[in-house]
Amino acid sequence: MARIVTVxxxxxxxxxxxxxxxxxxxxxxxxxxxxxxxxxxxxSPYAGAFFVHLLPISNGEWIHELQDIASYYEILEIAEKDAASGVVERETEVYIPRMSLPVEEGYDGPWFKDLVRDYSVIPPAEYPEGSTKDDIAYAFKYTGFLINPVQYLHYLLGECLRSGVQVQRKTVETLTEAKTLFIEPTGSSKRGPTFGANPVLSKNGAVFGTADIVINCAGIAGSDLNTKDLGNKLPIKGQTLLVENNAEKIIVVEPMDQAHPTESLYILPRKGYGTLLTGTYLYGDNSLNFDPALTERIKARALRYAPELVNPSFMKNPPKLVEVKQFIGIRPGRKGGFNVSRDRIQGVDIIQNYGSGANGYQNSFGLAHKVSLLVDDVIFEKGGLTSKL
Structure with missing residues (x-):
């Protein structure tokens, strides 16, 4: 087994x-x-955190999304087993205006339609009344998941600690520096691994050693640490509105407005926390300012597709949208999509795993399993494994 530092x-x-x-x-x-x-x-705390794809089988690019089905089933299993995880099952409806169809003709649904639970096509007669102006060309629904990101990140951290992972808050300037920050567990207790004494760091008792492998999961800083890939760094700004009002289900509407072609609509009901209204993708923009006009467009679109948000008969909603907070998040995008690959920098074995953009949650387990295979390859080549099975 390997000694690994994840950045x-x-x-x-x-x-x-x-x-x-x-x-x-x-x-x-x-x-x-x-x-x-x-x-x-x-x-990560600002993410919509749900599952959706559009590409059909006829578009061969879907193969680059296939690993996401691993996340779909693993995250649904978490929802079933652990109510404290922040994950819940939710019916998901997806509406695709003609301007956003991923193929010019013959679209017959996303590549995952035979893999997810309860998939069906939504007939036009069942489209929301407010969708009329958007020229919806295709719609479908399925059982998806919705994650409360803050709660889920704490859940993941807790699972890591229970599995013996060590954690150190520290900013690194290079991936080679990270190799020297492996923390040596020297024993165990009922609360997990304990640390041996260290004369230099006696205050926290950590013993630092050398890792066999460093994994770059640094998000928006991933390309900064992998400097030869810096030209592919792509910040993607998102603007999100959390409202007190409750929506019935997840609704996704792909870009519907020719004047604003990077603005989708995501209606994401958080269990017990209100509803997240979002869907904007401002590529190459890492500014932190809010756009009030965008907020108003998000509100108007949400009310067209989910009028129950302001219906007092549904979960005692207030008769108007009650804003809780607005968020700006800079997604860790990359030109060409995510980078999961092996590298070697100054004699250090590196595995890159960054650039998921807006898809980090639905990428997460699939990409982790890809990384695991690359770790096996490194160990095998170093003679640490007798078999790659």
């Missing part, structure tokens, strides 16, 4: 560390931000 504690870093620890590897997480922190560039 980053967003959903990708935590999930990757958990999967590796459960396979028996010794893992240390090094991160500037941890669950509970609020930073516009620590995007």
């Amino acid at each position: 980053g504690a967003g959903v990708i870093g935590l999930t990757t560390s958990l999967v590796l620890a459960r396979k028996g590897h010794k893992v240390t997480i090094i991160a500037q931000h941890l669950p509970g922190d609020l930073s516009d560039f620590y995007a």
Whole structure:
């Protein structure tokens, strides 16, 4: 088994560390931000955190999304087993205006339609009344999941700690530096691994050693640490509104307005927490200012597709939208999509795992399993495994 340092504690870093620890590897997480922190560039707490794809089988690019089905089933299993995880099952409806169809003709649904639970096409007669102006060309529904990101990140961190993962808040400048920050567990107690004495760091008792492998899960900073990929860094700004009002189900509407082609609509009912209204993708924008006009467009679209938000007969909703908070999050995008690959920098074995953009939660387990296979490859090549099975 390997000694591993994971850089980053967003959903990708935590999930990757958990999967590796459960396979028996010794893992240390090094991160500037941890669950509970609020930073516009620590995007995981601000995510919509649900499951959706559009590409049909006829578009071969869907193969790059296939690993997400692993996340779909693993996260649904978490919802079934642990009510404290922040994950719940939710019916998901997806509406695709003609301007947003992923193929020009013959669209017959997403690639996952035979893999998810309860998939069906929504007939036009059942479209929301407010959708009339959007020229909906296709719609479907299925059983999906919805995650409360703050609650789920704490759940993942707790699972990591229970699996023996060590955690250290620290900002690293290079991936080679991270190799020296592996924390040696020297024993165990009822509360988990304990640490040996260290004359230099006697205050916290941590013994730092050297990792075999460093995994770059640094999110928006992933390309900064992998400097040869810096030209592919792509911040994606999202603006989100949390309202007190309750919606019945997840509703996704792909871009519907030619004047604002990067604005989708996501209506995401948080169990007991109100509803998140979002769906904006401002590529290459890492500014932190709010756009009041965008907020009004989000509200208007949400009321067209989910009028129950202001219906007092539904869960005692108030008769108008009651704003709780607005958020700006900078998603960790990358030109060309996520980067999961092996590397070697100054003699250090590196595995890159960043660039998921807005898809981190639905990517998380699938990408973690890809990383696990790459870890096996590194160990095998170093003679640490007799078999890759």
